Amino acid sequence: MENQGSSIIQALGAGSGINFTQLASDLSQATFDPQRANINSRNETLTARISAASVLRSTLNDLASALGDRVRNGDLSPSPSLTNPSIADITTTSGVAPQGTYSLEVSQLASGQTLASQSFASGSDLVGAGTLNIRFGTVSGSSFAEDTEQTALAIDVTDTDTLASLASKITGQSDGKLFAYVAEGSNGAQLVIKGDDGATNGFVLEPTGGSGAGGPGDLGYLTWDPASDAGELRQSAQDAIFELDTVEITSSSNTVTGLPEGLTLELRETNVGEPATLTFETNTGAISAVMGDLVAALNDVVGLLAEASSGVGAALTNDQGARELRRDLSGLASRTVMPSASGDEPATLGDLGLKITREGRFEFDSARLDATLTRSPEGAAAMFTAGAFGVFATIDKLARDNTLSTDSGSLGGSVARYQAQIERNDERLADIAEDQERLRNRLTRSFVSAQSRVASSQSTLSFLQQQIDAFSQSN
Incomplete structure (x- = not known):
């Protein structure tokens, strides 16, 4: 949109050689450019600091997460x-x-009840219409005690159902509690029904609605309870x-x-x-391997920290969060991570071979770890758990303490602080843009007024010149 006054300036200032609209814009921009450049420079520095701190935060969190996965995997626990x-x-x-x-002495294995029905000629034989009721409970000798907590089944059987289709209905309608199939052997076809393991998962078959004939083709032929068992029970349910x-x-x-x-x-x-x-048995090889990996991962953190905070111009030079992380790392090897350890039991990461040099880097003292594993293998294994104490809890706390955004002394606090500063700077840039626009409008109005006065003066001078020229000609 053309800014206000530009057409007036162009009309009045035609031929003057000056673009007053551009002049107002250039002057207003030149006025605020130093402030804008200063703020943009600060934002670039803050962005670099956020990036460096975020990389350190991510590395710490990744370390804690990987160690947690390794501990939960179980290969560090005694086998x-x-x-x-x-x-x-x-x-x-x-x-x-x-x-x-x-x-450990095992006297009885859990098993499920297995029934094999009386014989049919084939699996395609009709079984007779009615309802096959199945109740669950404990079978003991010739008695049955129903478990009323388990829902009994009532399976509708039509006059077109065969032994095979009935088996499918039992399996499909029992919600996984029963599995039925047809077995065809030397005695003909038999309906085999198997229940879940456990003494209370026994069952009885109670058909209703049969013709009363009592043979194959009558649903009552499948009746079974322990009192009338004629060899159908092949396996009892037991704990x-x-x-x-x-x-x-x-x-x-x-x-x-x-x-x-x-x-x-x-x-x-x-x-x-x-x-x-x-x-x-303590898995000494796995413990040694994970300690070597931990030392390498901690040195990655040390390297990133040195790169980000050492030397003039480094992104995190004098950063409070970086200083706090350096202090935490320097005391890591001697920190007590098993406060309840006693006697020869290991209590620090140093006991597991973690060692820090004068230069602030970590080393793996395998001889010290071997001595700990020889002296107290169970104590060493106990340090690799997912509990409130131990190696994982210590590294996890290191990561959380140094990445918490609500803690002003952590890397997380540094990121939050720098982001807040960028937000304030962005607000200041918006204010500068508004101030610049107000100045441009004010200059535009001033130039319009000045040009109007110049134009008026030029008109008066032109009139006087015409009068003088006319007077001269008359003489």
């Missing part, structure tokens, strides 16, 4: 060892360092029973959780009268 490994598979909870010795340190424990599943030290057992075989011994 379980069973004298008879065929009895059970054993796993430990990630981030937990189990210790001690246990005895797993085992002793851990002579304490009897039962479980409806062969996968047993909630045990001491975060153990999970996957029971495989029984070993009545021959208890196996469970122990834990």
